[in-house]
Amino acid sequence: ETGVTQTPRHLVMGMTNKKSLKCEQHLGHNAMYWYKQSAKKPLELMFVYNFKEQTENNSVPSRFSPECPNSSHLFLHLHTLQPEDSALYLCASSPSLERANYNEQFFGPGTRLTVL
């Protein structure tokens, strides 16, 4: 247990569906992240929130929409996805963005997403 939980653990959806991924951290951290992990590829940073404010959006398609209502919760809203979006979606948190030696990230178990 890393202190970061994600639900659901597995999700199968059609291209016309709308679904949401949820992440919650119990570590009192101020920064939260969404990553996409595809087989044999580096982790791709999608979104970063620091003190609930979005600080990074790495050219992610608009069919992915993040939401951070407070520093403990992070959502990823999905709509009209494509089959190539099938991947493991990982949430992470860290104490702070500003201090490099505090940038150890704690990961949730991920949501395995399959788009049909």
Add this chain to the structure above:
Amino acid sequence: GQNIDQPTEMTATEGAIVQINCTYQTSGFNGLFWYQQHAGEAPTFLSYNVLDGLEEKGRFSSFLSRSKGYSYLLLKELQMKDSASYLCAVGDSNYQLIWGAGTKLIIKP
């Protein structure tokens, strides 16, 4: 561009020693991290280097040479549970982590 290179897969024998290399080219440098990821699980933090030299933590050690853009993770007295992927990541000038694709380590009895 920013790039992290590490071998795709390595095989080692239980009880032996293995060294996993990582080379990097990034805009800025704010430390190098190693993470372990077992199949189907979340990555977990192993080590952090920001100064040149060797950091030892039990059976695992991590080395950094900033001038060469090079790091390695050394695993001693290998156990079957060490079979996992090992991810190298570098903090760039914006304190974001740039990740390698990971090295899958297979331990054989």
